Amino acid sequence: MERAARAHAERLTGPRVRTVLNASGVILHTGLGRARLALSVAKALAGAAEGHLALEVDLTTGSRGDRQEVMREMISKVVGGESSFVVNNCAAAVYCALSALGSGKEVLLSRGEMVEIGGSFRMPEVIEASGCRLVEVGCTNKTRLADYERAMNPETAVIVRCHRSNFKMTGFVESPSSQELAELARSRGIVFLEDVGSGCLVDTSQFGAPKWYRVQDALAAGAHIVTFSGDKLLGGPQAGLLVGDGTLIDRIARHPSARASRVDKLTVVALSETLRLYWTGRSLELPTLAYLARSLETVRGYAERIASAAGVETAIEEGITEIGGGCGEGEGVATVRVGLASRDPIALAKSLRQGEPSILTRIERDRVWIDPRTLEPEEVEAVVGVLKSKEEWE
Known part of the structure; x- marks a missing residue:
């Protein structure tokens, strides 16, 4: 009773946002803040927070x-593009771009790309909030280049491609390539904006993960503007990055919405230092990429060590660590995990979450x-220490 009271008092007087050990099977867990920053970052x-x-x-x-400027320099070195601009999240990046480049005019978006992102925010609503008139193109499962051509008129300002990063469509499906959309947009004198979202900058297949579409691929395909997140596969802080045509980036940067979405000094430091790791060949210092690259043998050793400490019957099995963060629904890399037997798994998971340290797990079977x-x-x-010291097993 005394120990429980002391633990409760510490929770009341300690930080309201607690640190958590992520054993959930999701690398980019949105509820845990997505990407974990590199130690050097x-x-x-910390230095930026303490001083001027x-x-x-x-x-x-x-x-x-x-x-x-410091972010622009690093983005140019690592990603490319004529210029760049950074705001506080990817939805804001899309909003700022459309507000500056298409407000009062029409924006084309395939019906198959009208995605809903976390928190019930929907891409069509972001487009409409920017002052643009949304024009739906094609069908849910099939959108052809001719559908975009038919939808165009003198009021058309932007073609938007939104990658279906948090769900999949298979079967009787079709969509034009990014290169085809870029060529069409250029032939009509309008803007092609590609929202990549995940912010992938490397070939993830080298880690045994699916090969995700990279920001550089979108630029190479001819997109005028590419938008993506900083806190997903890029492995940095929450931010929305816009990269591409210098003249268009300047227009976006001068728009009032850009000021309303301005990043603070901590984001500037965290993002520029994260990109510096890519530039200096040290990207595997980023936990997101390090976890993807970690060998199955290493993970198995961790699992066996944890299982040996449990005071209950355990099962060790191979599974999948999901990427999370809206980066490929259900996709991930092979893992080895430990299953703790329990009379009441909900209560056991809760006790691990509320313990010190807090451990986030997953309940299955x-x-x-x-x-x-x-x-x-x-x-x-x-x-291991938590499991060894646990006196009661739910």
């Missing part, structure tokens, strides 16, 4: 600078499953 972030920064001061001239692919070695030992 976290250190740079030359965020918008040119230290050479003493005049006002541009907070976008009346077992509580711990997936160690997303745990650091010291976190594996922390889980």
Whole structure:
């Protein structure tokens, strides 16, 4: 009773947003803040939080600078494109682009790409909120290039392609390539905006994961503007990045919506330092990519270590660690996980969540499953310590 009271008091007086050990089987868990930052990025972030920064001061001239400059430099080196601009999330990136480039005019979007993202936000609503008139093109399962051509008129300003990153369509389906849409847009003098979302910058198939469409692929296909997230497969902080045509980027940057979506100093530091890891060949220091690349043998060793500490019957089995974060529904990499037997798996999962440290697990088939692919070695030992010290098993 005394221990429980002390733990409750610590929860009341401690930080309201607790750190969590992610053993859920999802790498980019939206509820846990998506991408975990690299250690070097976290250190740079702590320094930025504690002190003042030359965020918008040119230290050479003493005049006002541009907070976008350091990010623009790194994006150019790592991703390419004529120019770039960063706002606080990917939905804001799409909103700002359409507000600046298509407000009062028509925007074409395939019916098969009218996605809903987290929090019940829907792409058609984002388009309409930007002041554009949405024109639905094609059918849910089949949209051809000719459908876009028929929908065009002098009021058409933008073609939007929104990648179906959080669901799949298979079977009797068809859609034009990004290159075809880019060529059509250029032939009509309008903008082609491609929302990649995931922010993938590397060939993920090298890790045994599906090969996701990269930001560089969209630029190579000819998109005028590419939008993507910073906190998904890119492995950085929450941010919305716009990359592409320099003239169009300048128009977006000057629009009032860009000021309303401005990133703060912490995002500037975290994103630029994350991109620096790509530029210097150290991208595997990013936990998101490190977890994808971690060998199955290493994960199996973690699983066996955890299973040996449990005071109940366990099962060790292979499974899939999902990518999460809206990056390929149900897709992921092979893993080895531990299933804890329980009379009441809901109660056991709750006790692990509310313990110290907090451990987020998954319930399947009346077992509580711990997936160690997303745990650091010291976190594996922390889980072992929790299981060894557990006095009552639900």
